[in-house]
Amino acid sequence: MVWLEWRAVSGEGESLSNFLGNALDSVRRGALDAARRALPQRCELCAAPSGALLVCPACLRSLPRLGPRCPVCALPTPGGEVCGRCLAQPPPFAATLAAFAYAFPVDRLMHAFKYHGRLALAEWAAAAILAERRRRCPALPPDRLIALPLSRERQRERGYNQAYEIGRAVARQLQVPLVRHGIRRDRASPPQAALPWSERAKNVRGAFVCELDLAGMSVAVIDDVMTTGASLAEFAKTLKAAGATRVENWIVARTLPPAV
Numbered sequence: 001m002v003w004l005e006w007r008a009v010s011g012e013g014e015s016l017s018n019f020l021g022n023a024l025d026s027v028r029r030g031a032l033d034a035a036r037r038a039l040p041q042r043c044e045l046c047a048a049p050s051g052a053l054l055v056c057p058a059c060l061r062s063l064p065r066l067g068p069r070c071p072v073c074a075l076p077t078p079g080g081e082v083c084g085r086c087l088a089q090p091p092p093f094a095a096t097l098a099a100f101a102y103a104f105p106v107d108r109l110m111h112a113f114k115y116h117g118r119l120a121l122a123e124w125a126a127a128a129i130l131a132e133r134r135r136r137c138p139a140l141p142p143d144r145l146i147a148l149p150l151s152r153e154r155q156r157e158r159g160y161n162q163a164y165e166i167g168r169a170v171a172r173q174l175q176v177p178l179v180r181h182g183i184r185r186d187r188a189s190p191p192q193a194a195l196p197w198s199e200r201a202k203n204v205r206g207a208f209v210c211e212l213d214l215a216g217m218s219v220a221v222i223d224d225v226m227t228t229g230a231s232l233a234e235f236a237k238t239l240k241a242a243g244a245t246r247v248e249n250w251i252v253a254r255t256l257p258p259a260v
Helices: 002-010 014-038 057-062 084-088 106-115 121-135 152-158 162-174 197-204 230-241
Strands: 049-051 095-101 144-147 183-185 208-210 218-226 246-254
Touching: 095 121, 106 121, 106 218, 106 246, 121 162, 121 246, 144 162, 152 183, 162 218, 197 230, 208 230, 218 230, 230 246
Parallel strands: 095 246, 144 218, 218 246
Antiparallel strands: 183 208
16 A cells, blocks of 8 residues: 555556546446436435436526636636736636536535535536536646645545545546645645635645646646635645646636625
């Protein structure tokens, strides 16, 4: 086990690590699909019968979408152009792909997934990200997918990293390696949700460590919700310091600031 972990951190064992992870994920996915076929679902929002779907088509159509937005930070702009803030102070990430606005009832779905163990919603979240990616007619897929890491304390408390659960489903669909080792959140800090927007960048400064060589690679960072973008900006800075040439954010929902 120690040998495998060292190989994965050094980059030599990444293929083996991803192979084993994908094999286990395939078994898990098969079991989930079989369970859904045997036990038809009820919609997470309206409780109507939804077949094998977690959210019924009617509820899915009603979810809050983002209109024209800045391609860098995903905040609204009149014509979908880059916003003034990103022009004046370009963040370390190059683009943000967001499937929904973080508003009712998407907030209910994310809360159930993040805090109440509704891990099946990872599949729904991944499908939403990939549908948004198809709508934007992207170029080539990234070289690596990386889930925004949680601190060891936060992951132990929650039992899982919701971003990693989404990332596994996205990686399986795109056939792009999902990084499993060598990147971590080095220290616990107060939850971002508990802090004013103005304090969030300071709260995550220096929080992440990357021990991988990402030289020449493009990377997509997976997360559930983007609020100020402070955590994602700090993480992108860490990845670029490790050699990544391009970092994008792929998120389920984007919080709109109070003034918007």
